[in-house]
Amino acid sequence: MAQANHAAETAQKLSANENWSAATREWQNAADRYRLLNDRANEAIALHNLGQAHRAIGDLNRAHALLEQAADLNQQLGHGNEGWRNQIALLQVESQAKQAAALDARFAKLTSSPPPDSQPQLQGLFFNELGLWHQRRGDLAKADEAFHQASQTFAKAGGRHGSAVVLANRARLDEAQRKFADALEKWGEARARFEALADPPGIAASLAGEGHVLLAAGQNLPAAETLLRRASESFRTLKMNDDRADALRSLVACLTAQKKTAEAAEAQKAFDALRASDAPARE
Numbered sequence: 001m002a003q004a005n006h007a008a009e010t011a012q013k014l015s016a017n018e019n020w021s022a023a024t025r026e027w028q029n030a031a032d033r034y035r036l037l038n039d040r041a042n043e044a045i046a047l048h049n050l051g052q053a054h055r056a057i058g059d060l061n062r063a064h065a066l067l068e069q070a071a072d073l074n075q076q077l078g079h080g081n082e083g084w085r086n087q088i089a090l091l092q093v094e095s096q097a098k099q100a101a102a103l104d105a106r107f108a109k110l111t112s113s114p115p116p117d118s119q120p121q122l123q124g125l126f127f128n129e130l131g132l133w134h135q136r137r138g139d140l141a142k143a144d145e146a147f148h149q150a151s152q153t154f155a156k157a158g159g160r161h162g163s164a165v166v167l168a169n170r171a172r173l174d175e176a177q178r179k180f181a182d183a184l185e186k187w188g189e190a191r192a193r194f195e196a197l198a199d200p201p202g203i204a205a206s207l208a209g210e211g212h213v214l215l216a217a218g219q220n221l222p223a224a225e226t227l228l229r230r231a232s233e234s235f236r237t238l239k240m241n242d243d244r245a246d247a248l249r250s251l252v253a254c255l256t257a258q259k260k261t262a263e264a265a266e267a268q269k270a271f272d273a274l275r276a277s278d279a280p281a282r283e
């Protein structure tokens with residue numbers, strides 16, 4: 001047991017430091033050792049975290065398979081809360097992989113009995129994913145309702161990060177409905193929350209969101225340019241290439257609208273280089 005626990009502790013530290021390749025090796029080691037001990041509860045935890053590590057490095061198929069294994073173990077054990085943790089991660093992976101049919105089927109199964117009131121953190125995560133799903137399906141009213149439920153449950157749980165994430169999603173929903181003033185207000189508040197949490201991805205997303213909204217509204221394009229440039233650089237540092245590509249695409253449009261032809265060409269060149277470097281990974 002000591003060796004299994006040591007492997008899990010090492011893996012947890014590696015995950016916390018976002019050393020995902022090393023984390024996958026240690027979580028696999030932990031899962032194997034717990035399996036040898038027939039410790040199914042800890043094996044399920046290790047498999048879940050192994051799946052999340054594979055998700056972080058972009059191996060979504062492997063992540064999905066591991067999370068399904070963890071969910072099966074927790075179902076056998078009757079561990080409802082841990083099982084919900086697996087299901088929410090599976091929703092996130094299927095969404096990220098754009099597996100629409102699988103996502104629809106999973107929501108159809110889960111919406112009849114959402115996480116219990118005794119688990120507001122899990123409820124918040126579930127309702128946030130439900131809101132995103134409704135938005136992708138074009139049902140904006142139901143998306144707004146789900147995000148409102150997520151916000152309430154995160155507030156009940158004291159989930160500061162979850163509350164900030166939901167606020168950002170509500171800002172995106174406002175932008176989709178061309179409620180630009182509301183979207184800007186929410187993005188500004190979300191950025192302040194992410195800054196208080198020292199969350200670089202959240203800060204970068206908020207900067208990009210504010211820039212996107214100003215551009216879409218045709219307002220204060222110099223400010224939009226600054227926001228999009230800062231977001232693009234942050235995404236570059238964070239190696240969040242898809243998000244950087246979106247920021248660069250908007251930056252090109254922003255510079256073009258300001259008739260900054262040379263700068264727009266430079267931004268387009270950066271965008272093209274980024275897409276070319278990512279092409280093998282997308283194929």
